[in-house]
Amino acid sequence: MIPRYARPEMTAIWSPETRFRIWFEIEAHACDAQADLGVIPRENAEAVWRAKDVDFDVARIDEIEAVTKHDVIAFLTHLAEHVGSDEARFVHQGMTSSDVLDTTLNVQLVRAADILLADMDRVLAALKARAYEHKDTVRIGRSHGIHAEPTTMGLTFARFYAEMNRNRERLERARWEVATGAISGAVGTFANIDPAVEEHVCAKLGLRPEPISTQVIPRDRHAMFFATLGVIASSIENVAIEIRHMQRTEVLEAEEFFSPGQKGSSAMPHKRNPVLTENLTGLARLVRMAVIPAMENVALWHERDISHSSVERGIAPDATITLDFALNRLAGVIEKLVVYPDNMLANMNKFKGLVMSQRVLLALTQAGVSREDAYRLVQRNAMKVWEQGADFREELLADAEVTAALSPAEIEEKFDLGYHTKHVDTIFRRVFDEDMK
Secondary structure, eight states, X not given: OOGGGOOHHHHHHTSHHHHHHHHHHHHHHHHHHHHHTTSSOHHXXXXXXXXXXXXXXXXXXXXXXXXXXXXXXXXXXXXXXXXXXXXXXXXXXXXXXXXXHHHHHHHHHHHHHHHHHHHHHHHHHHHHHHHHXXXXXXXXXXXXXXEEEEEEHHHHHHHHHHHHHHHHHHHHHHHHHHOEEOOOOGGGOOTTSOHHHHHHHHHHHTXXXXXXXXXXXXXXXXXXXXXXXXXXXXXHHHHHHHHXXXXXXXXXXXXXXXXXXXXXXXXXXXXXXXXXXXXXXXXXXXXXXTHHHHHHXXXXXXXXXXXXXXXXXXXXXXXXXXXXXXXXXXXXXXXXXXXXXHHHHHHHTXXXXXXXXXXXXXXXXXXXXXXXXXXXXXXXXXHHHHHHOOOHHHHHHTOHHHHHHSOHHHHHHTTOTHHHHTXXXXXXXXXXXXXXX
């Protein structure tokens, strides 16, 4: 991923230095297990561990690979240069390259998931704080982009919280799903290596042994992992789209924080554009771009091929680095989001009581008017508001058919905003699972 959309901690997971360090740990732990089984001399395992503080020379490994055309062999050759050719002769005993590559990838994905989970905690904390702050801030709810009925800004934040909380649970499951390792040798039969070696290495790396591998760890696990990242990205976009709508000039119910010295346009000095949330929409597309290739990696020839390898070298760092950046950007946007309650109220009242139409409809049916007639009466008056700018309440009060069923006091009561917010506390208890303070 380009540095513009990358944070150091996540980027470090995918560096060559980190990858070679994990490769070393796998090989060294495997040597320990082989020595415990009496397959190799203990002194050879100890000799390997004496290289634990070595900074592996990436350029030297690349130089060797240019000749061998094999990355794992290049690394093992470089390792032998530090350990000594005789001391290193038992390294990789009974193993195949995928044992190292697949186990390393899963270690990296687990570490990436841990960072992403912490990112999501920050997003959730921000959403929860803003939800309680604006629990009773009334705004108009919209369907199809059109005014519907009143809701609150707190409920908007709360529904995004609930969605992100589900995503966090999905990511925890995806982390568990991908946290397996395989040290099973060629075609996964353990013919040349004891299963105890796999168990030892996995325990040291915080993984579970893959119950049955071929020459690779099954890629349905990875498909699940990247699909989960894609869902999280879509939820990020869901929040971003809402904020982008609210920041439109003719809406202006909320906007991204505009810092001192910030410029919105090279041509128009008045502009304050929702650039961060627009960026989040784009980053979400990049993360989702990894999902289909990850699913296509599931189907491999026989016990293995490497059609998945080039894909994963790209999508694993790109998707995790991008999502890490996006989650932190989203958290910052939510934390600093500027909310305009007065504009929300003004927008809701733009069509002079029109959003109370359902209450009037239901009251008419309760008063004995058929639903068809009630709908006709309410819509007849509502259209005057749309087309002529009339006041909905006044039109109802002047409609003889309506007042024949409802008294003026009953009509007036239908315009009480509190009616629409009476269950906000109940919804908050459901979402946040705690007693209201």
